[in-house]
Amino acid sequence: VNRAPKIRRRTYRAHGRINPYQSSPCHVELILSEKENIMSRTTEDDQPQKKKESKKKLKRQKMMAKE
Numbered sequence: 001v002n003r004a005p006k007i008r009r010r011t012y013r014a015h016g017r018i019n020p021y022q023s024s025p026c027h028v029e030l031i032l033s034e035k036e037n038i039m040s041r042t043t044e045d046d047q048p049q050k051k052k053e054s055k056k057k058l059k060r061q062k063m064m065a066k067e
Contacts, residue, residue, distance in 0.1 A: 002027040 004025040011021040 001029075 004027065007023045007025065009021040009023070011019045013019055
């Protein structure tokens with residue numbers, strides 16, 4: 001963290017009061033590193049994909065099966 005010089009301003013408050021308004025600027029540097037996760041990708045032959053069906057469609061199929 002690197003500090004910059006303070007900046008002085010004025011704040012105008014109620015009933016004619018004037019207060020100092022100082023900001024404390026700084027320069028922040030973040031150094032990020034990504035962890036390397038080695039994962040094996042599954043192929044389509046190993047695990048078949050399940051087809052997602054809506055609840056409405058599933059209810060309709062159950063009703064047809066009952067009849």
